[in-house]
Amino acid sequence: MKLDKKLQSISKLIDQKMIQEYAILSGDHNPIHIDQEFAKTTDFGKTIAHGMLLLSMISEMMLINFGDNWLNNGKLKIKFRNPLFVGQNVECKGKINKVESDSKRSLIECEVVCNSDDGKVLISGTTKINIEER
Amino acid sequence: MYLKRFKDKEIICDYTIFLSKKYSEEYSKSCGYSKRSLNCIHPTELVTLSLKEYLCLEPIPNGSIHTSQEIEIFMPIPYETRLLCKVYLDSSKNIKDKRMVMIKTNYFDNNNKLVASSKGTLLVPVS
Numbered sequence: 001m002k003l004d005k006k007l008q009s010i011s012k013l014i015d016q017k018m019i020q021e022y023a024i025l026s027g028d029h030n031p032i033h034i035d036q037e038f039a040k041t042t043d044f045g046k047t048i049a050h051g052m053l054l055l056s057m058i059s060e061m062m063l064i065n066f067g068d069n070w071l072n073n074g075k076l077k078i079k080f081r082n083p084l085f086v087g088q089n090v091e092c093k094g095k096i097n098k099v100e101s102d103s104k105r106s107l108i109e110c111e112v113v114c115n116s117d118d119g120k121v122l123i124s125g126t127t128k129i130n131i132e133e134r
Numbered sequence: 135m136y137l138k139r140f141k142d143k144e145i146i147c148d149y150t151i152f153l154s155k156k157y158s159e160e161y162s163k164s165c166g167y168s169k170r171s172l173n174c175i176h177p178t179e180l181v182t183l184s185l186k187e188y189l190c191l192e193p194i195p196n197g198s199i200h201t202s203q204e205i206e207i208f209m210p211i212p213y214e215t216r217l218l219c220k221v222y223l224d225s226s227k228n229i230k231d232k233r234m235v236m237i238k239t240n241y242f243d244n245n246n247k248l249v250a251s252s253k254g255t256l257l258v259p260v261s
Binding site: 010012018021022024025026027028030031032050051052053055056057058059060063064068070071072073074075076077078079080 | 157160161163164165166167168169170171173174175176177178179181182185186187189190194196197198199200201202203204205206207208209210211
């Protein structure tokens, strides 16, 4: 694992169907996510995705890049910067910004970010994992 | 005012969650995952299921904004696991017309071992 190595990124379209399904799964039925008429009366004007739905993409990206190590001891610390409006694409990307290794393990820290297709930062933060040396 | 009846560091509630394989499949589907683990749950999945139970006990007011999230996994959490979730008011303060609350959850397995921890920050309207 090398410093500044870019992680394999992922992107997907977040549509209203996905938001509705996530609302049922999470029990978060806040109308700003699921009620388009209500959303029109707010500053946003449109329904927005749940923050935790976007954050799930970072977890998926970490699994793709680091396998089960991510699930075994992953840590994340992020801020939600901007809302994602329904019907927009999201791209999650990251890079390794710190590696501390000894004979037994490597501690890897990554800088991660999710951007919308209009260039806004939705999520930014760091993830950490410990990889045991074999 | 949201959670005003609790002091900082005080426990808000506790409950158990069951991380079934079926829930995990539904989570992967709703998040559009192309790859999923065969054995263990995602950190974000743990927090999502816990949130579902929490919202039944302490509904979050409409208009609230989720501003930050931390999650730490201390050991692998396999499917079909039952966990005890202890939820605390980590800190709170009023900022203009909003109340900022930081909610911490510790997750314990059957042996009372701490397996994960999470901390979410919400900006809640003051009404």
